[in-house]
Amino acid sequence: MIWCELPGHWLGNAALTSYGCRMISGLGITLQLVAISVSLGLVFGVLLAFARLSPIRPLAVAANGYMTFFRGTPILCQLFLVYYGAGQFRPFLDSVGLWGLFREAYFCAAFTFTLNTAAYQAEIFRGAIASVPRGQIEAGRSLGLHPPAIFLRIVLPQAAMIALRPLGNEVVIMVKSSAVASLVTLYDLMGTTRLAFARSFDLSVYLFAAALYLMIVETIRRVWDVVERRLTRHLQT
Amino acid sequence: MKRITSAVLALATVFGLGGAATAQQKDWKTVRIGTEGAYPPFNNLNAKGELDGFEIDYANALCDKMQIKCTWVAQDWDGIIPALLAGKYDIIVAGMNATDERKKRVDFTAVYTRTPISFIAAKNAGTDISPAALKGKSVGTQGSTIHANYLEKYYKDSSIKLYPSQEEANLDMANGRLDYVIADKLALEDFIAGKGKDCCKFIADIKRDPAIHGPGVGMAVRKDDTALRDMFSKAIEDSIKDGTHKKVADKWFKISILD
Amino acid sequence: MDPLFNLLAWGPGGWGDELAAGAGITIALALATLPFGVALGLLVALAKRSPHRIVRAFGTVYTTVFRGLPELLTLYLVYFGLSIGLQTGLKALGFSGRMEMPAFVAGMIALGLVLGAFSSEVWVGALNGIDKGQREGAAALGLRKGQIFRLVIMPQLLRLALPGLGNNWMVLLKETSLISVIALPDLMFWTGRATVVTKEPFLFFGLACLIYLFFSMVSAAGIAALERRVGRGYVRSPEAGR
Numbered sequence: 001m002i003w004c005e006l007p008g009h010w011l012g013n014a015a016l017t018s019y020g021c022r023m024i025s026g027l028g029i030t031l032q033l034v035a036i037s038v039s040l041g042l043v044f045g046v047l048l049a050f051a052r053l054s055p056i057r058p059l060a061v062a063a064n065g066y067m068t069f070f071r072g073t074p075i076l077c078q079l080f081l082v083y084y085g086a087g088q089f090r091p092f093l094d095s096v097g098l099w100g101l102f103r104e105a106y107f108c109a110a111f112t113f114t115l116n117t118a119a120y121q122a123e124i125f126r127g128a129i130a131s132v133p134r135g136q137i138e139a140g141r142s143l144g145l146h147p148p149a150i151f152l153r154i155v156l157p158q159a160a161m162i163a164l165r166p167l168g169n170e171v172v173i174m175v176k177s178s179a180v181a182s183l184v185t186l187y188d189l190m191g192t193t194r195l196a197f198a199r200s201f202d203l204s205v206y207l208f209a210a211a212l213y214l215m216i217v218e219t220i221r222r223v224w225d226v227v228e229r230r231l232t233r234h235l236q237t
Numbered sequence: 238m239k240r241i242t243s244a245v246l247a248l249a250t251v252f253g254l255g256g257a258a259t260a261q262q263k264d265w266k267t268v269r270i271g272t273e274g275a276y277p278p279f280n281n282l283n284a285k286g287e288l289d290g291f292e293i294d295y296a297n298a299l300c301d302k303m304q305i306k307c308t309w310v311a312q313d314w315d316g317i318i319p320a321l322l323a324g325k326y327d328i329i330v331a332g333m334n335a336t337d338e339r340k341k342r343v344d345f346t347a348v349y350t351r352t353p354i355s356f357i358a359a360k361n362a363g364t365d366i367s368p369a370a371l372k373g374k375s376v377g378t379q380g381s382t383i384h385a386n387y388l389e390k391y392y393k394d395s396s397i398k399l400y401p402s403q404e405e406a407n408l409d410m411a412n413g414r415l416d417y418v419i420a421d422k423l424a425l426e427d428f429i430a431g432k433g434k435d436c437c438k439f440i441a442d443i444k445r446d447p448a449i450h451g452p453g454v455g456m457a458v459r460k461d462d463t464a465l466r467d468m469f470s471k472a473i474e475d476s477i478k479d480g481t482h483k484k485v486a487d488k489w490f491k492i493s494i495l496d
Numbered sequence: 497m498d499p500l501f502n503l504l505a506w507g508p509g510g511w512g513d514e515l516a517a518g519a520g521i522t523i524a525l526a527l528a529t530l531p532f533g534v535a536l537g538l539l540v541a542l543a544k545r546s547p548h549r550i551v552r553a554f555g556t557v558y559t560t561v562f563r564g565l566p567e568l569l570t571l572y573l574v575y576f577g578l579s580i581g582l583q584t585g586l587k588a589l590g591f592s593g594r595m596e597m598p599a600f601v602a603g604m605i606a607l608g609l610v611l612g613a614f615s616s617e618v619w620v621g622a623l624n625g626i627d628k629g630q631r632e633g634a635a636a637l638g639l640r641k642g643q644i645f646r647l648v649i650m651p652q653l654l655r656l657a658l659p660g661l662g663n664n665w666m667v668l669l670k671e672t673s674l675i676s677v678i679a680l681p682d683l684m685f686w687t688g689r690a691t692v693v694t695k696e697p698f699l700f701f702g703l704a705c706l707i708y709l710f711f712s713m714v715s716a717a718g719i720a721a722l723e724r725r726v727g728r729g730y731v732r733s734p735e736a737g738r
Contacts, residue, residue, distance in 0.1 A: 087412025
């Protein structure tokens with residue numbers, strides 16, 4: 001008996017015993033998708049936030065438009081638009097050599113989730129940077145620091161602290177949102193659970209999946225709390 | 238499972254919600270039929286916002302014969318049996334094969350269609366559909382179907398892609414994301430004759446595996462609704478004898494759907 | 497490719513009227529869920545501040561569960577689990593009746609439960625933002641407990657909670673799209689139908705996204721106006737604003 005069959009075995013649940021391993025491997029796919037999209041989204045999100053706050057107007061407007069679109073539409077709609085829409089542009093994608101990527105549901109999901117979370121993360125950074133008191137910048141200036149130094153040494157560290165908590169929430173939201181990947185043939189946790197349910201008609205597989213999702217989300221929350229407390233320990237009394 | 242059910246029930250009581258309970262209709266004067274609406278030409282939700290297709294016409298003809306009132310409910314395929322069990326309708330008429338796996342949960346009426354099952358592929362594909370030939374290829378079909386089970390049993394080395402509806406699999410076939418699609422031949426015929434005519438062609442029919450495919454398509458009812466099951470079984474058998482079945486089928490198909 | 501005009505036409509051949517009807521259901525579902533979810537959130541928030549440990553624990557567990565579960569999963573559990581549970585329960589209690597839970601109600605309950613969890617956080621924040629002196633002052637004026645809540649606390653609470661609740665609404669609006677997978681004919685559902693029939697995914701999903709975007713932008717403007725209205729007694733000088 002393999003370890004991932006054990007939960008079903010202990011609970012005496014046939015559906016869980018036969019699908020436990022697939023569900024655990026689905027959990028792996030979910031975690032991969034979230035890890036990839038959140039970390040790539042972080043890089044892209046920071047760039048977007050800079051563009052949004054940039055004094056170059058067209059750049060700021062474009063970034064704002066991007067963020068409005070991705071924050072104002074459902075992730076399900078975005079995913080379908082990318083996944084099925086890409087198929088329609090196959091000749092073009094073929095000619096630029098990108099079809100190989102867009103052919104894969106996994107890539108489409110990771111790509112969409114990255115674009116989506118980048119918009120939300122950019123908004124978090126924008127808010128955090130804007131919330132650093134003006135007096136801090138003025139104080140830096142009166143010390144004779146250059147604008148880049150003011151930004152890197154004064155604004156950024158403070159903004160990062162402020163952004164930490166909403167960023168944690170965004171990771172959790174991505175874990176949950178990633179469940180829509182199951183609707184484009186991916187066997188993530190939700191996908192394998194749907195499969196198990198379709199074969200067994202046993203609702204308890206959904207409850208098991210629910211427990212797994214709660215476990216991930218709670219783990220992320222706890223770890224994040226510890227990290228946040230460590231990083232802000234100089235601010236604690 | 239029992240404890241889970243009671244917990245769910247407690248939750249329901251707490252929120253005090255739920256629809257109105259209607260009295261059990263022992264004489265079945267009105268029947269609610271569940272279908273998918275995404276499996277043309279059997280059942281299809283069209284641009285008019287209406288259901289059409291062979292199964293819609295056929296079941297309505299049976300209802301007329303039995304002089305009962307039938308109403309239709311569209312339900313996505315993955316949820317079609319759970320929704321029957323949950324009482325959202327009384328009978329499923331949605332091209333559902335009467336497999337042993339499903340018989341554990343629901344009862345089936347007499348068989349009313351039995352059609353070939355085929356693979357389609359890109360125009361330039363070979364005719365070999367052995368598991369070895371399809372190794373590493375992406376093969377798509379609708380999830381929770383006999384075709385999905387068949388792929389899982391025989392085509393373990395292919396990359397199996399399951400879609401919420403058959404039409405989404407067809408769409409991905411047309412897009413070139415899939416190498417092969419397997420489904421009921423008649424359901425694929427519409428696609429090959431229409432939007433798929435530039436991309437794809439029929440490759441071959443498969444040999445049925447009784448353990449997976451069952452005896453053919455029947456209508457599914459809850460296990461305790463035996464009266465309803467018998468009523469529809471009789472109506473189906475009568476319709477096959479008196480030619481009603483053939484008349485409706487001829488309107489939709491060129492070949493026999495009950496070989 | 498059929499001309500755009502035909503695909504989006506109103507009437508039997510085109511998908512325009514179906515999409516519009518679907519958009520109507522999307523809005524109706526969001527509007528129907530809002531009061532239920534927001535009220536539930538307030539109850540949970542009050543539970544989390546309750547002096548009783550068990551009530552507090554209930555509030556915490558509730559929030560943890562419904563904030564942590566994917567909405568898609570909650571939806572499945574409510575749509576199938578609740579119906580089957582009700583059915584089984586009724587049978588156990590001796591009823592032989594049939595029970596229906598329409599997809600719309602299932603969606604409302606599932607989204608309402610989630611909204612309840614998220615809005616409870618907003619309410620807790622708002623409740624914490626009200627100075628204790630307000631309650632004491634009202635009590636000193638001789639107001640009863642119910643009056644204090646209705647006349648003194650509630651108006652301030654609404655102002656403090658509004659930005660957060662506005663956020664909740666925007667999330668809710670987008671989450672309704674998940675209901676399409678249980679066959680409620682909302683905007684996303686009809687978009688999916690139109691896509692597979694016409695094989696024009698980019699057009700239809702693009703259009704659906706733009707419709708959602710339009711709803712979001714109208715909502716954002718509406719919320720901003722509401723915030724200005726509710727906060728008109730609190731106009732602060734620019735300096736004090738920081």
